Amino acid sequence: MKSIYLDNAATTQVDKKVVEAMLPYFSEKYGNASSHHLKGQEAKRVLEESRSIIARSISAKDDEIIFTSSGTESNNFALKGLFFANKDNGKNHIITTKIEHDCVLNSCKWLESQGAKVSYLDVDEKGFVNPTDVENTITPETFLVSIIHGNNEIGTIQDIEAIGRICKEKGVLFHIDACQSYTKTKIHVNKQNLDLVTLNAHKIHGPKGIGALFIRKDIKIIPLFHGGGHEKNLRSGTENIPAIVGFAKAVKLAKERDINYVINLRDKFIQGILEIPNTNLNGLKEKRLCNNINVCFNNIEGEAIGGYLDAYGICSSTGSACSSNSLESSHVLKAIGKTDLQINTSIRLSLSKFNTEEEIDYVLKILNKIVEKLRRISPIK
Ligand SMILES: Cc1ncc(COP(=O)(O)O)c(C=O)c1O
Structure with a gap:
């Protein structure tokens, strides 16, 4: 059947062209991007090319993209990393919604146990957040608004332009979870005033276990992983080159479809x-x-x-x-x-x-x- x-x-389903692009990086091109020899440099080159493809797809700069293991990790990093970077300045308030993915909701719940205050905004009967509600919920303690862009269950696409404008005006960071919307609807980090964007590959015919986080330049964020200082000291751990190559290929193919x-x-x-x-x-x-x-x-x-x-x-x-x-x-x-x-x-x-x-x-x-x-x-x- x-x-x-x-x-x-x-x-x-992982696109066959994605699998083809990944295969050499499991066999002959297996270098570690941190090694100085030829094989390492080959890996480093393709790592940076892939980063650039993903950066361009959301109109970001190359050095504003950090690779992670998943959408889940990117969302955890955004929420927790920003909380730890802001809590000593008297900023401990996060605004999110009741329709987030569990990895955001459960991170917020955990952060509440660490002293965060979280407002979970209602949505209307079609699943839309009212930008005015976002504006009215911002307090002097608010450091972050985190909103799911395209909902994984009911597909609602939020008005991130309006919310982005409000956050910029109020001086609050704006993070979107774009795991479902990426390559399906336009994301432009400058025009939409986005400060952090969560992405992953397996929703766009790429491999599982690879994600990315756009972090606008100069935003202070505390890393969750400590180690060899990979990814600009923000996410230690040897980069998963085959998956990163597959991610970039999936993004390229998404543009063509x-x-x-x-x-x-x-x-x-x-x-x-x-x-x-x-x-x-x-x-x-x-x-x-x-x-x-x-x-x-x-x-x-x-x-x-x-x-x-x-x-x-x-x-x-x-x-x-x-x-x-x-x-x-x-x-x-x-x-x-x-x-x-x-x-x-x-x-x-x-x-x-x-x-x-x-x-x-x-x-x-x-x-x-x-x-x-x-x-x-x-x-x-
Ligand atoms: C909206 C949204 N955010 C985050 C995630 C988590 O991504 P990952 O499966 O890469 O951990 C998903 C995947 O189900 C999702 O749909």
Whole structure:
């Protein structure tokens, strides 16, 4: 049975061209970028070329990009590193939202145990943060506003221009978690007044276990890892050259692909799903990540739909992969005001450039069948 992968918000298939680009760096080009000999210098060269590709993609300077092991690490570093750099100046207040990825929410929770004050902003029923709320929450103690750019569950793209302007005016640092939005929507660190940006590779057909953090020049941040002083003393640990090469290749390939292809697939898919009776789209159709669909199939368990889809070889998700081990219902759907019943009857389907129109037609056919069957036997009326 052919598998149809509709869980690209969790991770993506690594592009074959990315694998090809990485392979030599596991075999003949295995040098350590800190070594002075030829092999080391070869690694150093490709490390800096890759850094430059990633920097240019968000209009940053090369030396403003630090490689990390993941989006999770970049977010931890941004939040904790800035807290430790600011706490002695009487600045201990962070503003974030209720719809962040767990790695931000749990870092904030931990920081609260270290003396941080954190404001978790509400979002509206479509998942948008009101920039005025950000402005009104800033106090003289605020050092950071940290906002998820494109939401991993419902795809909402926040108005980072407006929030960036406010942060700049108020002299507060602005960090975005762009793991889901990177290469899908424009990021320009100067035009959008961004001070820190979290990126990773595995959401864009790159390898897992590699991330980056843009840190605007001259921002004071305390490193979390101490060692040989790699990455400008900000993140010690031998650089993962194969993964970094793969990351840069994925960014290059993302530039070449036609984003409208995925948008058209998404819109066709949404339209087809909404033709199934008693379904609603979670979030707004506009200002939405090009690959995200999150739908509520009233009266049937999302888990049951997912199970049936899986039996047909179709991979979907009932929420964020990172929290799907827990039985707690989605904090994001809760934050947009969904009831437990609505949350438990929702599923996320996320696309990539590798999906086809035929796949969508097939999945729609299967979904109609599954929903009809499950509604017939559902105890929830
Ligand atoms: C919005 C967002 N932030 C952070 C992460 C964590 O990234 P990583 O899987 O590279 O640790 C993810 C991945 O699920 C994500 O979707």
